[in-house]
Amino acid sequence: MRWMTKLMLALMVAVCSHAAMAADERPNFLIIVADDLGYSDLGSFGGEISTPNIDSLARDGVRLSNFHTAPTCSPTRAMMLSGADSHVAGLGNMGELLQPFQQGKPGYEGYLNERMVTVGQVLQDAGYNTYTTGKWHLGRTEETSPKARGFDRSFILVQGGASHFDDQHAIIAKDPKAIYREDGKQVEVPKGFFSSEFYTDRLIDYIDADKDSNKPFMAVLSYTAPHWPLHAPDDWLDKYKGRYAAGYEPIRQARLERQKQLGIVAADTTPNTPMAKGLPGWNQLSEEQRQREARNMEIYAAMVSNMDYHIGRLLQYLEKTGKLDNTFIVFISDNGADGNSPLDLPGNKEWLASDFDNSLKNLGHKGSYADYGAQWAQVSSTPYPLFKGFTNEGGIRAPAIISAKMLKKAHLQGTLNNDVVHVMDLMPTLLDLAGVPALGETFHGRPVQTISGKSMRPLLEGQAMAERQIGWELFGRKALRKGDWKITLVNPPYGTSNWQLYNLKSDPAESRDLAQAEPAKMKEMLVAWDQYAKENNVLDGKFEVKYGFQTCLYEYCFK
Incomplete structure (x- = not known):
């Protein structure tokens, strides 16, 4: 009889364990990242580009109109996965552009350093399937x-960009072949x-292979669209043919008017366009140049729509398999739009001229x-103002959308939220919603970096996020925001290397410098900057490896 009792106990444990697994109703998490998508590109943020699937997330969710990132991609990704400032996480500068004064210094390793614990590692420990x-x-x-940072399955592009086709061209002459890894091992693309x-x-x-596991998943889908090189499949290339022939200004004005109608910006908002002071307007370009400019924008728009189409396929899969309703979805861009030229990268001018066919008829095609x-x-x-690489709002304010069933309970579906939030907030938010304790000072017995981001649960439940202080630095360009106030320092030729002061509540486009009019506030903000720089080991020095320090369009250069 004793063996029968043991058998019954074992069966009861197994049944209870299975019931616990089946009852795991913690949310799935899906983070979708676009690469260099601009603030106004999406339909739900005022753009004319067709993005019905992303816009459907906005209709069912909440648009974050005051969401911030780092000025460029890898620092943003480090903060997204670690919840810590990029200067602590190892990406104080992009690995390709580390300066002599930064090399070998903590926080400037050029990769996500070992002091960081990723959201993948924590959720993997908590019983989630994790993918990227x-x-x-x-x-x-x-x-x-x-694979070493908490993801069960992964297929990744190692570098910061590459051809979107199977030729595996990378984006830098000195590192010309794109490297891909699946589950840690180097592979070729098919x-x-x-x-x-x-x-x-x-x-x-990956999700489908584990569909019977009864475990929730956390997935990061990190597109390389619409990062250059601008490519689209043949059947997408002419989707916007002729749409941009009128040039920059009519498109900008139409977007601004839609943004006003959508409530994204105030009715009296005027765009701040510093590049107009040094670069040619549409009418200053030759006919050949206008054709090329229009074609480039057509391809860019096609890339965005193509990405949206594939997001739609993923959403359809999740709906078909019954997972969509319980999936907390975040869509973001990793930084502002990219106005920097690949020709500025070392050796690229000669490489692009010799190895690629950039004739008008071949633009967007492989090669x-x-x-x-x-x-x-x-x-x-x-x-x-401005774009990727800058600490002005054009470089660090990105489109962001959250779609989740908890928003329906809070009556927040289809709303717009202007609270200040940051990409560092994603990790603590996911841990909070998964019921996982906040990361402490140790993980698996080793000391680790604590999280700087804040959970967005208040925002998701209809409450206000607390006022906060956030700093930025990249390429010697600096900024700090505290409440509605922001200071920025931009180096030449785009600025004077003097601090400027803005009230973003009344002047979100940073067009009125109040440094002279508000000396007490300026002093307060500079003290806050010094505190941020000291806490996060922000280094100053001479920039010898320069990228994004000169902006040219044909024979015109910003000076």
């Missing part, structure tokens, strides 16, 4: 790949590869390498 596909840009080796399609397919495959330039990027940033 697409751009990584947080370490080149197997030891710094997603024939017929196109980035947005493949990354979506791979993620669906081409084009970008859309500073003037279109400034349109994408509407109404904010």
Whole structure:
């Protein structure tokens, strides 16, 4: 009889364990990241580009009109996964652009350093299936790949960008071949590869393989669209043919008017367009130049719509399998639109001329390498000044949407929220919603960096986020926000290397410098900057490896 009793107890434990697994109703998490998408590009943020699937997330969720990132991609990704400032996480500068005074210093490793614990590691420990596909840009080796940072399955592009086709061109002459890894091991992409399609397919495959596991999932789908080189499948290339022939200004004005109608900006908002002071307007370009400019923007728009189509396929899969309703979805861009030229990267001018066919008829096809330039990027940033690489709002304010069933309970579906939030807030938010204790000072017995981000639960439940202080620095460009006030320092030729002061409540486009009019507030903000820089080991020095320090369009350069 004793063996029968043991058998019954074992069966009861098994049944209870199975019931616990089946009853795991913690939310799934899906973070979708676009690469260099501008603030005004999406339909739900005022753009004319067709993005019905992303816009459907906005209709069912909440748009975050005051969401902030780092000025460029890898610092943002480090903060997104770690909840810590990029200067602590190892990406105080992008690995490709580390300066002599930064090399070998803590926080400037050029990869997500070992002091960080990722949201993948914590949720993996908590019983989640974890996946990521697409751009990584947080370490080149197997030891710094997603497999080593808490992701059960992964297919990633190691570098910061690449051809979107199967030719595996990277984006820098000195590092010319794109490197991909699946589950840590280096692999080649298959024939017929196109980035947005493949990354979506791979993620669906990973989720589907575990569909019977009774475990929730956390997935990061990190597209490389619409980062240059501008590419689109042949059947998408002419989707916007002729749409941009009128040039920059009519598109910017139309976007601004839609933003006003949507409530994204105030009715009296005027766009701040610093590039107009040094770069040519549409009518100053030759007919050949206008054709090329229009074509580049057509391809860019096609990339965005193509990405949206594949997001739609993923949402359809989740709905078909009954997972959509319990999936907390975040859509963001990793920074502002990119007005920097790939020609500025070391060796690229000669490489692009010799290895690529950038004739007008070949733009967007495999074997081409084009970008859309500073003037279109400034349109994408509407109404904010400048773009990727800058600590002005055009570089760090990005479109963001959250869609989740908890928003329905709070009557927040289809709303717009203007609370200040930051990409560092994603990790603590996910842990909070998963019921996982906040990360402390140790993890698996080793000392780790604590989280700086804040849970967005108040916002998601209809409450206000607390006022906060946030700092930024990249390429020697600096900013700090405290409440409605912001100070910025921009180096030449775009600024004077003097601090400027703005009240973003009354002047969100940073057009009126109040440094002279508000000396007491300026002093207060500079004290706050010094505190931020000291706490996060922000280093000053001479920039010898320069990228984004000169902006040209054809024969014109900003000076």
